[in-house]
Amino acid sequence: VTMTTVHINCSSPPRAGDLYWQMIRSSDRVIACSHFIRRRLLDAGPWPGIPIEVIPCGVAHPDVPPNPLPFDPPVALMMGRLSPEKGFDLALRALQPVCVEFPALRVLVAGDGSERRMLESLAGALGLAECTRFIGWVPPREIPSLINRATLLIVPSRQEAFGIVPVEAARQARPVVAAGVGGIQETVVHGETGLLVPDGSIEAMARGVISLLSQPDWAAGLGQNALKQLEGRYTQAFFKRAHIDLYRWAAERRAG
Numbered sequence: 001v002t003m004t005t006v007h008i009n010c011s012s013p014p015r016a017g018d019l020y021w022q023m024i025r026s027s028d029r030v031i032a033c034s035h036f037i038r039r040r041l042l043d044a045g046p047w048p049g050i051p052i053e054v055i056p057c058g059v060a061h062p063d064v065p066p067n068p069l070p071f072d073p074p075v076a077l078m079m080g081r082l083s084p085e086k087g088f089d090l091a092l093r094a095l096q097p098v099c100v101e102f103p104a105l106r107v108l109v110a111g112d113g114s115e116r117r118m119l120e121s122l123a124g125a126l127g128l129a130e131c132t133r134f135i136g137w138v139p140p141r142e143i144p145s146l147i148n149r150a151t152l153l154i155v156p157s158r159q160e161a162f163g164i165v166p167v168e169a170a171r172q173a174r175p176v177v178a179a180g181v182g183g184i185q186e187t188v189v190h191g192e193t194g195l196l197v198p199d200g201s202i203e204a205m206a207r208g209v210i211s212l213l214s215q216p217d218w219a220a221g222l223g224q225n226a227l228k229q230l231e232g233r234y235t236q237a238f239f240k241r242a243h244i245d246l247y248r249w250a251a252e253r254r255a256g
Contacts, residue, residue, distance in 0.1 A: 001250040005031040005055075006041060009161050009182065028253070029246065031055050033162040034183030053246070056186070057162050058239035059171050059230070064144040066173035066227065069151045069220050073104035074213050077150035077174075079138070080157075080165055082113030087156035087179060087200075089115070089122055094156070094205035096126045102213055107132040110146060147172040152212050152219060156205060160184050166194065167234045170226035175219050177208035187234065193226035 004027040024030055024041070030052045032038040038052050076095065080086050088109065099105050109119065109132065116134065123132045138146055147153070153169040155178035162183035166176045170193065178188050180196035190196040195212070197204035212219040232238075 001029075001254050002027045003029045003031060003246060003250060005033070006037055007033045007161055009037075009040070009159055025050070028250070029053065031243075031246070033057055034186055036183045036186065037161050055239060055242045055246075056183075056234055057164055057167065058234050058236040059164070059167050060236045062144045062171050064148060064172070066171075066223070067148040069174070069216065069223065070149070071151060071213070071216050073106050074102060074151040075106045075108060075149055076209060077108045077110065077147065077153045078156070079108075079110035079143070079146070079153070080155075082109075082111050082115045082119060084115060085158050086113075087158045088119050090158075090179075090200060090202055091154045091156040091205065092119065092122050092126060092128060092132070094154075094202045094209065095128060095132075097206045098209045098213070099128060099131055101210055105131060105213070108146075108150065109134045110136070110138045112137045143168060144172055147174055150174055152177060152209065154205070154209065155179065155184060155188075157181055157184065158199065163187055166226075167230060169194075170223075170230040170234070173220075173223035173227040175212055175222035175226065177205060177212065179205075189225075189229065192222065193229055194222055 004024050030050055032052055032054050035054050038054050041052055078088055078091055095107055120134055123129050147169060153174055153176045155165050155176050157179050160182040166178055166187040169176050176188055176194035178184050178196055179199050181199050188194040188196055195208040197208050
């Protein structure tokens with residue numbers, strides 16, 4: 001019995017002889033990390049008799065309880081791999097007008113990658129050097145404490161198969177302003193757990209951040225809603241239980 005989990009964007013159409021697609025099509029069951037990826041796989045079909053199930057990624061229960069959102073000063077956090085598809089350049093451009101309206105704003109950029117030097121230069125060119133701190137890679141165990149320092153998170157990705165950052169933000173009851181791409185459209189409910197903005201829209205991203213910083217009670221409410229959604233769907237317990245059920249199915253099928 002063969003099961004294959006798909007966590008990549010599947011943006012390229014299948015080609016004859018492509019080992020990746022051959023592996024998927026030879027599986028007895030396929031697991032997609034999001035409904036977005038499942039649709040991508042179905043579009044690349046046909047998949048005769050191969051069930052494609054969605055099991056979303058999950059995060060562990062936090063050892064660090066959520067802190068109240070800080071507004072004196074407010075802190076905007078971005079985190080992830082510093083590479084083109086993550087869209088951090090878009091977020092920095094969006095933050096330029098935000099910092100004019102909220103001059104006390106502090107910006108944290110966590111992560112490392114090929115675009116770090118470019119992003120540091122861009123922050124300087126936009127006049128954000130004094131309020132922006134690039135803190136590099138952060139060990140996973142320190143992420144909850146880092147998020148607890150933030151008022152909100154910005155997720156400006158150009159593409160995402162799932163997008164774990166909104167889920168990590170929800171674990172600490174933080175609202176997000178996120179690009180409405182890929183799996184992010186499933187983990188962020190617009191107006192309930194955060195704000196979704198059109199892909200690549202710097203202006204909409206800026207407006208979203210300003211609206212949350214201008215309405216602290218609303219921002220805190222979105223964060224609390226995100227935490228409630230997390231408990232029902234995006235925990236490691238849910239992730240493990242769903243996989244155990246599949247392994248039992250595989251064992252029974254093999255035994256039969």
